[in-house]
Amino acid sequence: MTTCSPARSDLLSRRLVLGLVSVMMAMPVLVASARAGSLDDIKKRGLIVATEDDFRPFEFVKDGKPTGFDNELIEDLRKYAPFEIKQQILPWTGILAGVSTGKYDVAITAAIITKERRQSLDFTSPIADATHHYVKRKDDKSISSIKDLNGKIVGVQAGSALLARLPELGTMLEKEGGKLGKVVEYTSYPEAYQDLAVGRVDYVVNTIINLQTLVAEKPAVFELGQAVSGKSFPAWAVAKGNTELLEFLNGFIAKEKETGRFAELQKKWFGEAFPNLPVSFEPEF
Amino acid sequence: MTGGDVLAILQGAVVTVTLSLTGILIGLPIGLGLAVLRWADVPVIAHIVTVYVSILRATPLVTLLLLLFFALPNIGIAIGPISAAILALVMNTAAFNCEVWRASLLNFPKDQYEAAQSVGMGAALRFRRIVLPQIARASLPGLVNEMSLLIKVTPALAVVGVVDITRAAVRIGAETYDPLPPFLVALALYAPIVFVLVWLQRWIERRQIRVEAAA
Numbered sequence: 001m002t003t004c005s006p007a008r009s010d011l012l013s014r015r016l017v018l019g020l021v022s023v024m025m026a027m028p029v030l031v032a033s034a035r036a037g038s039l040d041d042i043k044k045r046g047l048i049v050a051t052e053d054d055f056r057p058f059e060f061v062k063d064g065k066p067t068g069f070d071n072e073l074i075e076d077l078r079k080y081a082p083f084e085i086k087q088q089i090l091p092w093t094g095i096l097a098g099v100s101t102g103k104y105d106v107a108i109t110a111a112i113i114t115k116e117r118r119q120s121l122d123f124t125s126p127i128a129d130a131t132h133h134y135v136k137r138k139d140d141k142s143i144s145s146i147k148d149l150n151g152k153i154v155g156v157q158a159g160s161a162l163l164a165r166l167p168e169l170g171t172m173l174e175k176e177g178g179k180l181g182k183v184v185e186y187t188s189y190p191e192a193y194q195d196l197a198v199g200r201v202d203y204v205v206n207t208i209i210n211l212q213t214l215v216a217e218k219p220a221v222f223e224l225g226q227a228v229s230g231k232s233f234p235a236w237a238v239a240k241g242n243t244e245l246l247e248f249l250n251g252f253i254a255k256e257k258e259t260g261r262f263a264e265l266q267k268k269w270f271g272e273a274f275p276n277l278p279v280s281f282e283p284e285f
Numbered sequence: 286m287t288g289g290d291v292l293a294i295l296q297g298a299v300v301t302v303t304l305s306l307t308g309i310l311i312g313l314p315i316g317l318g319l320a321v322l323r324w325a326d327v328p329v330i331a332h333i334v335t336v337y338v339s340i341l342r343a344t345p346l347v348t349l350l351l352l353l354f355f356a357l358p359n360i361g362i363a364i365g366p367i368s369a370a371i372l373a374l375v376m377n378t379a380a381f382n383c384e385v386w387r388a389s390l391l392n393f394p395k396d397q398y399e400a401a402q403s404v405g406m407g408a409a410l411r412f413r414r415i416v417l418p419q420i421a422r423a424s425l426p427g428l429v430n431e432m433s434l435l436i437k438v439t440p441a442l443a444v445v446g447v448v449d450i451t452r453a454a455v456r457i458g459a460e461t462y463d464p465l466p467p468f469l470v471a472l473a474l475y476a477p478i479v480f481v482l483v484w485l486q487r488w489i490e491r492r493q494i495r496v497e498a499a500a
Binding site: 053054055056060061062063064088089090091093094097098101102103188189190191193194214217218 | 287289290292293296351354355358359366443444445446448452455456458459460462464465
């Protein structure tokens with residue numbers, strides 16, 4: 001076996017690495033040219049919607065079939081839309097990235113509208129009220145109001161709007177002379193609930209709807225606490241600037257509200273209807 | 286957990302096994318090819334292989350998969366979740382396989398190679414008859430090790446929407462708010478899959494010993 005001089009191999013490798021790095025650098029430029037399709041494109045190739053698979057009650061999988069609030073709305077959307085609906089089911093991690101890069105046209109999930117997300121995404125009319133609450137173990141007598149959360153360990157989803165708005169709870173606690181305890185981040189909520197049940201965290205922050213469903217399912221284990229944030233709404237997300245699709249989806253949501261179907265589904269999946277949802281929402285946070 | 290849930294996890298097992306097998310079957314010969322290119326020190330190409338292996342060994346599978354899945358469509362290559370998953374697995378495992386094969390190639394006794402040369406064997410015949418049987422045996426434990434690792438990184442493929450054993454279990458946990466039973470079922474399914482692989486390795490090794498004893 002022959003070997004070549006290390007100097008030559010170094011030089012070649014460096015050139016290759018530089019080449020690869022520059023290709024990666026060029027990616028964002030290429031991305032811009034491949035934005036999500038206009039309504040005309042969608043009419044030809046169909047609308048690609050992305051939903052989550054473990055976000056009960058909005059979207060989850062039961063016996064291998066997608067179900068939940070958003071999935072029932074997708075069924076209605078199939079009848080309403082003059083084009084085909086192609087659904088992709090995947091974990092939360094890839095959803096918003098997929099929408100902003102144009103892999104999916106719309107994320108039909110409960111994505112909370114935040115200032116940061118508004119930089120790369122546009123949101124439809126809110127689909128529910130998502131004021132943040134906390135949930136605790138039923139047998140934990142040390143927590144009965146917000147001020148008892150002082151210094152306790154909180155579980156929350158990584159990269160979520162709930163995590164981004166925890167400072168609001170921090171401010172509430174500081175007014176009472178307390179402070180926010182250690183924050184544990186989870187990739188999804190089922191793990192956070194499990195850790196709450198076994199005592200690794202003291203409370204978990206999520207939207208009122210998710211927590212009501214949880215408490216209804218496991219009333220012996222969990223108990224719902226008070227609100228820990230101001231107004232917050234979830235909505236569907238499309239790529240920034242895709243106004244045609246946004247208007248189409250808002251038209252669909254308005255029609256579902258008008259016929260009473262929206263309230264019916266909210267009642268079925270969230271346990272209550274939200275008749276006073278705004279048509280559009282500008283987030284403060 | 287209902288019977289339907291168990292069925293869903295079993296369907297996940299079919300996905301895990303299919304994707305792993307595809308990854309192994311494509312990645313194994315590619316790894317060998319890459320190792321031979323480096324071993325033979327083919328000008329330029331050997332360096333490209335070196336850089337490829339270094340980069341791929343340093344790239345987490347999830348990152349590679351997300352890059353392929355979200356970046357390839359931007360350069361005009363449409364790619365679905367399954368094809369992206371297989372591509373990522375193959376790219377990843379080929380790099381590791383390459384190093385296992387290469388280690389055996391570097392240890393291959395040069396005198397045997399020269400002896401084969403002296404009796405007039407051509408390069409292809411030399412490789413097929415003299416080199417390959419011996420490096421295959423030397424590489425087997427390392428390759429099986431890499432295969433079992435590959436099976437166990439398949440849950441990472443779930444980020445693009447592939448439903449393997451673990452993802453199927455996660456979905457059930459999210460639906461029932463009771464993740465323990467589905468995870469126990471999932472764990473019970475990984476064990477026999479890896480066991481079959483290890484059993485296959487032992488069988489091949491034992492057969493080789495018998496063949497050698499007979500010779």
